[in-house]
Amino acid sequence: MPNVWRDLPRPIHGLAPMEDVTDTVFRRLIIRWGRPDIVFTEFIHAGLVVEPRGKRPGLTPRLVHSPTEKPIAAQIWGNDPEQYARASLRLRDLGFDAIDINMGCPVPKIRRSGACSALIRNPLLAGELIDAAKTGGLPVSVKTRIGYDRVETEEWVGHLLCQGIDALTLHGRTAMQESEGPVQWEEIARAARIARAMRVDTAVLGNGDVMSRDEIDSRCARYALDGVLVGRGVFSDPFLFAIDPARTGFAGLSDSDKVAMLCEHVALYREVWGATRNYEILKKFYKIYLQGFADPTLRDELNRTHDYASAESVIGRWFATRTEPTAVDAR
Ligand SMILES: Cc1cc2nc3c(=O)[nH]c(=O)nc-3n(C[C@H](O)[C@H](O)[C@H](O)COP(=O)(O)O)c2cc1C
Numbered sequence: 001m002p003n004v005w006r007d008l009p010r011p012i013h014g015l016a017p018m019e020d021v022t023d024t025v026f027r028r029l030i031i032r033w034g035r036p037d038i039v040f041t042e043f044i045h046a047g048l049v050v051e052p053r054g055k056r057p058g059l060t061p062r063l064v065h066s067p068t069e070k071p072i073a074a075q076i077w078g079n080d081p082e083q084y085a086r087a088s089l090r091l092r093d094l095g096f097d098a099i100d101i102n103m104g105c106p107v108p109k110i111r112r113s114g115a116c117s118a119l120i121r122n123p124l125l126a127g128e129l130i131d132a133a134k135t136g137g138l139p140v141s142v143k144t145r146i147g148y149d150r151v152e153t154e155e156w157v158g159h160l161l162c163q164g165i166d167a168l169t170l171h172g173r174t175a176m177q178e179s180e181g182p183v184q185w186e187e188i189a190r191a192a193r194i195a196r197a198m199r200v201d202t203a204v205l206g207n208g209d210v211m212s213r214d215e216i217d218s219r220c221a222r223y224a225l226d227g228v229l230v231g232r233g234v235f236s237d238p239f240l241f242a243i244d245p246a247r248t249g250f251a252g253l254s255d256s257d258k259v260a261m262l263c264e265h266v267a268l269y270r271e272v273w274g275a276t277r278n279y280e281i282l283k284k285f286y287k288i289y290l291q292g293f294a295d296p297t298l299r300d301e302l303n304r305t306h307d308y309a310s311a312e313s314v315i316g317r318w319f320a321t322r323t324e325p326t327a328v329d330a331r
Pocket of ligand 1: 017018019020041042104143207209
């Protein structure tokens with residue numbers, strides 16, 4: 001079976017998983033606008049992979065993906081090895097290229113369930129979950145942090161690297177830090193050094209506060225990493241993964257081009273999800289596409305909508321008052 005982590009060219013430019021953001025719709029758009037080397041699903045409980053619930057019979061929305069989203073890793077969470085084993089078989093059958101295990105989410109309710117970042121304090125169970133995730137034969141990676149309430153890179157990463165994982169993504173903060181304080185890239189570099197010293201075949205990726213493609217490359221060179229996953233950087237630049245150095249960047253687009261991108265997002269979201277996913281989730285994207293607008297009226301009006309049709313008519317009215325052409329489709 002091909003191993004995506006081994007085969008991807010270095011440095012790896014990956015789109016980090018983000019709940020209610022990196023669904024199949026946003027992933028497809030980010031791929032069209034910039035082409036990251038790998039994408040991930042939003043995290044999904046292993047139990048839901050094997051016993052789907054929801055309005056779409058058969059496939060939980062978080063597992064929906066299209067053929068353009070390649071390679072793609074399904075990110076799972078939970079603390080039951082039996083569920084992981086069954087989930088790994090289903091994810092293989094659904095065409096995923098890899099499985100990523102979330103051992104980093106710091107949300108208190110989730111931590112208290114003993115899953116995600118709580119596994120930093122339960123290394124034995126973490127090892128059992130990794131073993132179980134290998135059942136289906138897909139490459140297995142872990143996304144985690146440099147410690148729980150203190151920096152413990154050496155012990156925690158050393159333990160994970162003994163489990164035969166194909167990749168490790170390290171966010172450079174502890175679980176207790178959540179998103180506060182500086183990202184400790186020296187700790188991420190330390191993890192990469194440990195992997196080299198142990199002579200394991202595990203790709204080591206860093207994560208945290210990276211805002212551009214150049215920054216991905218410079219972090220990888222400086223800290224000797226295999227790659228970087230970028231999350232929130234795409235909020236300020238949806239073209240972040242684009243290679244073309246001549247591009248103006250998102251900030252250089254006209255208002256009309258930004259609204260054209262927003263329209264594309266609304267249309268694809270409507271086509272893919274219709275009534276099966278909450279319309280309100282779309283509103284966080286309005287904020288992204290309309291950044292830099294001097295006049296807040298469009299954003300305010302869109303934030304007052306509660307369905308696709310109203311959003312489309314607000315956008316239609318806005319375009320009717322414009323004269324400049326849009327260039328997004330020409331890029
Ligand atoms: C809205 C949001 C949702 C997130 N959901 C997930 C998730 O489902 N799985 C995961 O591993 N990390 C999740 N994260 C964490 C990101 O993947 C990433 O580690 C974090 O944002 C730091 O990277 P960044 O500074 O590049 O954004 C989420 C982050 C945000 C902001």
